Amino acid sequence: MRIVRAMDGVSAEQAAIDGGRSAALDQALRTVAEADLGAGPKYSPLVVRDLTRTISARAYGKPLLELMHLIRIAEAAGGRHGWPAILFAVPVARAAAFRGVIQKASAGCRAFDVDFALVEDGVEIAYPDGRFRVTYGRMAFLAALVEFAITALGWRAVDGVFRGWLDDRFALRAAGPHANTLSRLLYDHLKDHLPTAQALRSYRRLTRFLMAVRGDGFTLDDLDDAMVLAFWSRGDEEPDDDGGDIRTFRAAVEQVARLRSAMRAGLERRSVDSAVPIGGDRSAGEVDPDTLLGVLEAHDGPGDPLRQLASPPASTIKFLNGRETDALDLIAALGAQGPALPLSVLRVETFGAAQGRLTQAIRRRADAVEVAALVGLAQCESYGERSEQWDRLDHQLHRLSLAALAALLEAGRAEAAVELLAQAPDADLSPLRGVASGSGDGRVVALGGILAALADPDVVGGRAAEVVGQARAALRAISRRGFSVEDRRDPASGDGFAAGAPAVRAVRDLLNGLRRAVDTALPLAERDHRFEADRTVFAARFSALYEAVP
């Protein structure tokens, strides 16, 4: 396993001197994200995010081992053209697509009766020294990893490693050295391209500031709204010449949120009595990449509902419009850290948005009067107005959840029961057992009977039936793509609602968690006063940053 070198060694210092962003790395990731074979994006935002996390944490050791086995499978199924005929031929990288192409190809491949077996969720390789299974669900990520590796390292290097593995003995144990070869190539490439030095500078800037203002005994609770504002407002920072836009308030909030997640990981580790070593060689400053990947997933996971809504099958239905997605973006990105920094979120959505308009005006060389007006925050949305927008957004998310429930009921999907319980958690659905036992022998008949009974107040009670009635009304009232009667006739519609409904609920939970935290931190009666006080602070800082006098 490759080990990530922590940034406290000599090499890290050198990296800090040399650092900066890499256009090549950005481009390699964007190439994967924008891959399109004429059927829309090949890889979903979730797959791209997984790839980005894996690359950032350098946690590609295990995936590359899996990849070697997938290459064996694809080479066998790919016929004369070999592995690319499977990994590159799928227009949209989804489990079902890989299942289809491999099942079709395997029909004409003798090896699939001997060394490879189609199993329920993937393909299993029977090596003489053991078995290895690659699931269809994993193939999209592994295919994206191949595209990234070829874009970053070149065809010759990557195909050369694959060729070496395919020409090697057919053995489970033989895969490791070839995976390690590719891992080393990636490691060497990323050493020059990951913006770790820039990230390290941000880390040092933040921890130095915290120690200066709170002492070296600071706790997680010290990373609060006041600290964010003080950090962003400080005027003595070193020039930010490395491309990091710490001048934006949002960037400061996000960095503090990341430090909260990182510090939590350290504190959790400390609280475990027998904490495992964090890497193979601590004297060399090494940290296990899989541990880092866990931190990344925990921090970034709350953002996944928005990515799920942007990914098939949910993306076939327009649950959120662009404005709503924008309004939820930061809240989803911060996840659990949002409610810990409620005022900061409120400030980003109001003053941060104003800062965005201001920087755009400066870029397009707007006249001094316009810039001064923007610096003075004359037209800035107030805290009260933003709270009202969140109220409306919550109402809309509720309507969408209800409409999705009705669509699932109409499609005869079992997921409807879960959604109904989510909307009416106090409903007693136990009488449905009687419906199920009396609905006939066939599963479809039984499910149909249960779903019909969900709207029957005599069976499930008034509350659940009332929710179903509201759901049907919501479905009729929503006119977005995917919600119309005609759109709902599409056989894929049920899958879209089944994937989208829990994601919409998850986003709504994040929004309401944040709203509650804001209500606690800033009671309604204090909002106007606080807004005016903050406006003075932000206007002064904008004036200093952009050298304009309001």
Added chain:
Amino acid sequence: MTGRWNDLGPDDRALVEASFVALETTALIGTEASAGAMPSPSALWAHVTGVAVTPRTELAAALLRHPDLRVTLAGMLARVSIASGPRVAAAATGQRVRERSGDGFRLRLLPARGAPDQTWIMIALDTPNPAPTRLTVLPPDGVPETASLEAPVDGGVQLLAETDSALVRALSDPTALVFLL
């Protein structure tokens, strides 16, 4: 969660630092707009196999911006080809060639009798099965040139092309790579 910064040991702090760096790095990479669209390997594969052909101008621009793509393209063409021909020995001299051979074929360029503006491309196959259906030439610059091939007759395939066509010019370039697909 309680706990002070100065309670953390060296391993804990190393984890905090590495975690922050990984989180920050994830946020930093992949978010900048790229200077120009770069075809993904799967898009190049679709082009090479004829499943989804990348528009000529788009491919030319991409090869110009990203010279490494030519290596990928050559590798993929070699992978799907029935037979391929390398640069010819005369490449160092820069002279145009009228004949070239590869693994499984020999190719000659012959002026059409009575029509000097046209050239016969004559391909002799070592083994006619499987029969190639396309001829692709990858020049050292510019886009790959492709022509459809008729079924071989007596182990040979002929096609007539304009002498100053991109295909003939590419075939007579000793540094070009030739693929029968």
